[in-house]
Amino acid sequence: MQTLTDRQRQDWHTDGYIRLEGALSPEQVERFSAKLDEVRTRPGYEPRPGQLPRGHYGWVEHCDDLNPEGFMDRRDLLSYGQEFIDLIDHSPVFDLIADIMGPHIAFSMSQAIVRPANDGFPGYTHTDGGEGQREVRVMETSRPIAVKALYLLTDVEGQNNGNFTVYPGSHLRQIPFDRDPPLGPQSPGCVHLEGKAGDCFIFSHSLWHGPAPNHSGRARKTLLYNYSQLFLRAYDYDGVHPLAQRGTPRQRRLMGDLGYGFRPGSYFYVPEDQREVILGGGGR
Numbered sequence: 001m002q003t004l005t006d007r008q009r010q011d012w013h014t015d016g017y018i019r020l021e022g023a024l025s026p027e028q029v030e031r032f033s034a035k036l037d038e039v040r041t042r043p044g045y046e047p048r049p050g051q052l053p054r055g056h057y058g059w060v061e062h063c064d065d066l067n068p069e070g071f072m073d074r075r076d077l078l079s080y081g082q083e084f085i086d087l088i089d090h091s092p093v094f095d096l097i098a099d100i101m102g103p104h105i106a107f108s109m110s111q112a113i114v115r116p117a118n119d120g121f122p123g124y125t126h127t128d129g130g131e132g133q134r135e136v137r138v139m140e141t142s143r144p145i146a147v148k149a150l151y152l153l154t155d156v157e158g159q160n161n162g163n164f165t166v167y168p169g170s171h172l173r174q175i176p177f178d179r180d181p182p183l184g185p186q187s188p189g190c191v192h193l194e195g196k197a198g199d200c201f202i203f204s205h206s207l208w209h210g211p212a213p214n215h216s217g218r219a220r221k222t223l224l225y226n227y228s229q230l231f232l233r234a235y236d237y238d239g240v241h242p243l244a245q246r247g248t249p250r251q252r253r254l255m256g257d258l259g260y261g262f263r264p265g266s267y268f269y270v271p272e273d274q275r276e277v278i279l280g281g282g283g284r
């Protein structure tokens, strides 16, 4: 498995994120992009603000907006095709995540977001993990608690064009997040990252980040895959993901299948073969 270069490791520790160019091939970008157009016509989990508690996703028959350039925020993508399961340990992204986090990890959630152009959305800034993670910052030399991979399926250039924005270093040093108005994509210190379709940003849960407005004239598509230390709860499922049996031994382990049924203590020490399963390559 690949490991971080010295430069990537330095960037990770200093900035709280790294950018991998060409993590998906042009063919993969095209396939996933077409797949997202199809996903919006199918049932799945979408936000239901006002109907469900904050951050909860409700089951819908299809996206509210069926236009491929319209807004979509779909969670738990694994049922939409084997390629979404295989992305869980896609190389080299997963290799580097395992290098950063260590082998005692689980896959926690998948998400596809389409940010339409010129819809008035101002963007926002947050940590992942909500109120809990917001005030937890591990040391520079520690392994992170959780990490996300964001795959761009659209080129993003300039600023306020649907960029993924970050406050570099804020995984170590708190930003004043409780200001009124809150810090956002236009505040000093916020960086609008640019990238090509197929690039991947790997970032720490505790890094302050979020989407910028999209004035680019075209929708920006992303895929997001989240990983956590095994002792944490997954975000998309309870216990073992219902589609775990469709995965390789490594994917199954990442989807919560520890090789034995749950009993108190199961998530305290990891299974004895954890290192071998996670770091030993992911074949069928």
Ligand SMILES: O=C(O)CCC(=O)C(=O)O
Pocket: 113, 115, 128, 148, 163, 164, 209, 210, 211, 222, 224
């Ligand atoms: O880029 C987006 O639309 C949102 C990404 C993000 O902020 C997140 O995954 O937490």
